[in-house]
Amino acid sequence: MAKHETPLLDELEKGPWPSFVTDLKRQAETKPECWDILGQLELSYKDRITHWKHGGIVGVFGYGGGIVGRYSDVPAQFPGVEHFHTVRVAQPSGLYYTTENLRALMDLWEKYGSGVTNLHGSTGDMIFLGTRTENLEPLFWDLTHDLGQDLGGSGSNLRTPACCLGESRCEWSCYDTQEICNHLTQHYQDEIHRPAFPYKFKFKFSGCANDCVAAVARSDFSVVGTWKDQIQIDQAAVKAYLNGDEGYPVNGGAHKGGDWGPFDIQKEVFDLCPTQCMWMEGDELKIDDAECTRCMHCINVMPRALRPGKEKGASILMGAKAPILDGAQFSTLVIPFIEINKENDFEEVIDVIEKVWDWWMEVGKNRERVGETMQRVGLPTFLSVMEIEPLPQHVREPRSNPYVFWKEEEVPGGWDRDVKEFRKRHAA
């Protein structure tokens, strides 16, 4: 495969950011099909339209997903990308790797594919970009037999779950996000590999409300760590922040690039607290924890002085999705607090998952995300099928319209009324 002229792409080798064009050119020295990736992309830049054909159904025996088929619509011009399938490889929770494992994966991918990757796809998978149909089964064989690794999910199924790095290196994580992410991934292998749902379904696990894996925006089932008791305060460390002591930079030094003046706790913490539940009493920091919504702001500003409480767990929110079909949604609060319990293999969380799946698999329409099913039936119906008592915490504000449905048994006399009886008192 020959080099192609790529004047438009060459522009993207300028500037300080790592250039994907430079990387692809380097890869093309050993994998000549990469010239055709560049060539077809250059053509797309020129034509301002994609040159991949619609769809593509390829895979490995036993699984209904994991590989995204792609074919060039200009294969004669760019034979190196005639087939250009994408393989999703399940990633370790928190994306920690050894170089040994990465080298083994890359050796495998150099052998069977283009050597080009996406580290990682938005859902979390390690993505191998570009191979031919006949390579899929041998690649899968080696991946499973030699490396003990598996494919990720694609299609109308449970997609590859992902988490923030949690307790591995964050003092705010309220549960072991990696452990539950890994456990549920193993527990639901069938649901990941064999599409059985009305549409896709995603899990994401964040250790706290900072939500570093964006669970609330990008998963149908979002688990976000929180605590029930008081924020832990180290008053001596609070004083160190107030004094501007060395080793106590505000926000861990996140704003040190600009001159924001000395730390002003009133302005930077108390006035910004969304519920205004903090104050100083003498030189003691006070928090009215009953009014605290656990937004993380004060903890983010003074990480050495403030910590999440000791009674930890998580909130479960559901229904986030991108705009198609009926508008973008964040997940909505369903369970304010749930124990995340390793000892019983996360039984409480699994119960909730099973309940929402049992219901959604039955009533969800074809290609209807669970968030849309929730919208269609309404929150009250959804909560009742989930066997959850409605709480004020379930809404941001009560409804403003009066179109309230009542169940017949809630209304004395029921719905069966005789108009003649009514006419006896109110002549027409």
Added chain:
Amino acid sequence: MAQIEHNGTTYEVDEDGFLLKGADDWDENWIDYVKGVEGIPEITDEHQKVIDALQEYYKKNGIAPMVRILSKTTGFPLKRIYELFPSGPGKGACKMAGLPKPTGCV
């Protein structure tokens, strides 16, 4: 577009081996061909039941059934469908039944 010849009959297919003209070109010989490429040793009554269910649903509704509906109408749990069709209901059974290629975010 590619052509496939099997036992003297020629079929027009796309890159993934799905029949381009669907039911117009579909015949028993097509089942025999797909059997070979989809890792199925022998076509049993159970295979036929899945194929019939897919074709009937498609004729009536113009789309392939959801997996849950296929399981309900055939009485086969998803696990059994994968035992019958190793590539699954989409790539395996729909291809063999001559239904159009599944689309969307797969």
